[in-house]
Amino acid sequence: MAGRTSVRIDPISRDIALMLDEEMSPDAQQSFLAAAAQEALTEAQETNRQALGYVPEHETFIDGAKREVLTGLTPKSSVLFEFKLLTDIIEWVDEQLIIHSPVKRGAYARSHVWFADDVEFDPMKPPPAEQYMVLNEAPYARKIERGQSNQAPDGVYQGVATLAKRRFGNVAYVGFGYRSFPGGAVGKWAQSANAAALAKRVRGGNPRTHQDWLTRQPAIILDPGR
Structure with a gap:
């Protein structure tokens, strides 16, 4: 296009x-x-x-x-x-992320963000792209992925990625990983004094390298071309 x-x-x-x-x-x-x-x-x-x-x-x-x-x-x-295989895969993954999200206040479930070649899009209307990715912009998404939520003791993203791979792995690549997202709520948090203090305490080194670490979020990657 x-x-x-x-x-x-x-x-x-x-x-x-x-x-x-x-x-x-x-x-x-x-x-x-x-x-x-x-x-x-x-x-x-x-x-x-x-x-x-x-x-x-x-x-x-x-x-x-x-x-x-x-x-x-x-x-x-x-x-x-x-x-319409692609639409089905994206809709299914999006639905499963919501189903498996902790629902204490619902903020986490509302924070799944989809990207097509790094451009945000509506999961109900996926555009053509080389690669698709979904991540959660909540600052505490990594804690949830590590099982620090009673409502999601096994995390969310890695489990959904495993389910998606079993279901769609023969028609598309499905992977789990971490990606930096310097926007949304996590981007704002990364600019705060609390985040800077955390990075200094845990990572040390040059503060200019801290933002990538502070904004790395659990993500599911879909590649329909593999």
Whole structure:
């Protein structure tokens, strides 16, 4: 896409190219091609069901144009079925993070932030990107990840990343790690006197190197291109 880095999220797709009997009428050719396309779609849906445990939604494109039904096919037509795997993965991870979040005041559950190539986005509307990441901007997110919450004794992000990898690991890379986020609530906290004192006590050294450590947050990384 112009103006931003994009990558094709490889869906399961089929180009339908068939040699038809020249004596077939146009209507017969249309019916034959539609049946062949539907058979390919059914096969792709079954492949997805076996791999994912469910059948994701899909969009149909005929000769590059989005269609709702398999009509207007000719012997030269190409048909593409594009499955919405990426949207499903992101929505699932976002939902699981909320489900596993401590809910004392709900601030942590409201602090999950999604990025597509380092640009924040709405998880319900993921844009094309090379890599997706979600992290929590709450200053105490690292404490929760270390199990210092009675409501999340095993942390949140690493557990959800493990669940996502089991469910989607065959269609996308899913990883857990820590990423610096000098914005949001954690960014403000990192500028405080308390944060500076903590970094000096624990890390020592040059104060200019402290912000990265103070703002490193648990994160889940999704790479649909791997």
